[in-house]
Amino acid sequence: MxxxxxxxxxxxxxxxxxxxxxxxxxxxxxxxxxxxxxxxxxxxxxxxxxxxxxxxxxxxxxxxxxxxxxxxxxxxxxxxxxxxxxxxxxxxxxxxxxxxxxxxxxxxxxxxxxxxxxxxxxxxxxxxxxxxxxxxxxxxxxxxxxxxxxxxxxxxxxxxxxxxxxxxxxxxxxxxxxxxxxxxxxxxVTQNTDKQDMNIQDLIRMDHAKVNTLFTELLASNDPQKIQEYFGQIYKDLSAHSEAEEEVVYPRVRPFYGENDTQELYDEQADMKQKLDEIKAIDPSSSQFKDKIKQLMDVVGDHIRQEESTMFAAIRNNLSTQESEQLSTEFKAAKSKIAEKMAK
Incomplete structure (x- = not known):
């Protein structure tokens, strides 16, 4: 658990x-x-x-x-x-x-x-x-x-x-x-959020920023209980984020982002999920734990760089503002449903 x-x-x-x-x-x-x-x-x-x-x-x-x-x-x-x-x-x-x-x-x-x-x-x-x-x-x-x-x-x-x-x-x-x-x-005061729905890039970028913050907090802690808690939040956030992307975002971008590049995103997230499950089985007080976390950070970092550079550029070039905002609405709804299911 x-x-x-x-x-x-x-x-x-x-x-x-x-x-x-x-x-x-x-x-x-x-x-x-x-x-x-x-x-x-x-x-x-x-x-x-x-x-x-x-x-x-x-x-x-x-x-x-x-x-x-x-x-x-x-x-x-x-x-x-x-x-x-x-x-x-x-x-x-x-x-x-x-x-x-x-x-x-x-x-x-x-x-x-x-x-x-x-x-x-x-x-x-x-x-x-x-x-x-x-x-x-x-x-x-x-x-x-x-x-x-x-x-x-x-x-x-x-x-x-x-x-x-x-x-x-x-x-x-x-x-x-x-x-x-x-x-x-x-x-x-943050006043630049002037529409009901952010575009999909903004929403995904917020997820990326949050998980990077959690990684930083985990690595800075020497308390096994807090380390386990930080990892638990990382596990939950990355799981909900990846499932929602695979359900909503990747099928939508595949036609213009390309079969190979889209498949690479799926493969990176499969690797990420495997590493999450491996870490889950390790004692947080073990010397292995943070080493495995750093390996996970490398995978997540590569994935973030691909999404925020080439995938985001493809979205900007192929989806209208309205389509991008609609995609963010669908992503948010899917993520919310996944999170509620995980909570139960």
Missing amino acids: VATLDDTKRSAIATKLADMKALQQLLIQNEQLFLKETNDSEISKRFQDMLNDDQKNMGILETVIVQYGVHGEPKDTIKQMVEKLGQLMQGSELSLYEKVFQHELLKHQQVMSGLTIHKASQKVGADVMAAIGPLNTINFENRAHQEQLKGVLEILGVRELTGQEADQGIWARVQDAMAAFSGVVGSV
């Missing part, structure tokens, strides 16, 4: 990511409802922009969860809260102002969850930081949404209380607040 890094800390992060996904779906549902309930063109535009961001961010969040590689379920309390708030948003008990107020609180919760995961990952491991990196985009945009929602609430609140329009200048103050926030944290 291969030990993995699904320890208490990592499992807690997996649960928090699952909580965020449940809340993200509620945010999307809320914004769809708000668009139906307001006739104000300015407010509608802001809700539409938020909805577009949140739908994209759901894709990013799903990518982070798959890359993280540890399965988690949302807490029962989160499930109950989402269900109750969903019913309130659908009903007529709350005014639009009150619904948007609850929505802003959800945004705050989502921001704090994302920031907490980021800070916790710094304590747990560099491979976790590599996996959750794209979460920074969601954190930044949710914080910006909070500022936008403050302006919406001011307008709706004044209308509800007085039946009149609020004074002008609200949006200017909101923009100033957002600009100040951007100046403070924009330089350290």
Whole structure:
């Protein structure tokens, strides 16, 4: 039985990511409802922009969860809260102002969850930081949404209380607040993930970066238990990655990448799987263990170089942006299904 890094800390992060996904779906549902309930063109535009961001961010969040590689379920309390708030948003008990107020609180919760995961990952491991990196985009945009929602609430609140329009200048103050926030944290936030689905090259490259980080952490450790745990995560990540590639990616690229080059990728992964199984049978405290790991690193390194040079070039030259993003969606789905099967 291969030990993995699904320890208490990592499992807690997996649960928090699952909580965020449940809340993200509620945010999307809320914004769809708000668009139906307001006739104000300015407010509608802001809700539409938020909805577009949140739908994209759901894709990013799903990518982070798959890359993280540890399965988690949302807490029962989160499930109950989402269900109750969903019913309130659908009903007529709350005014639009009150619904948007609850929505802003959800945004705050989502921001704090994302920031907490980021800070916790710094304590747990560099491979976790590599996996959750794209979460920074969601954190930044949710914080910006909070500022936008403050302006919406001011307008709706004044209308509800007085039946009149609020004074002008609200949006200017909101923009100033957002600009100040951007100046403070924009330089350290990943903002280049601006679409719902990365292309297949980006997704595969993220897997490569994570496993290389795990190799580095393993070789730097002298604790047999931690070494075994790092190897367990490597075993799980490489197994899910290779099976998903063989199921989705390689059959798609074979017609333009070539029979021989594609077969070489299959052969390299067969060699990799054999070495993984060999290492699994070795005591992590044995002097042989790290020697075998270095042999595995050589095989994986050669495989990565081929994929990131010639295969990626073939994909760029033969698939459209939309086709590459669709392939990444299929790869992500296959990897998620494989990981869930392995977890069981």
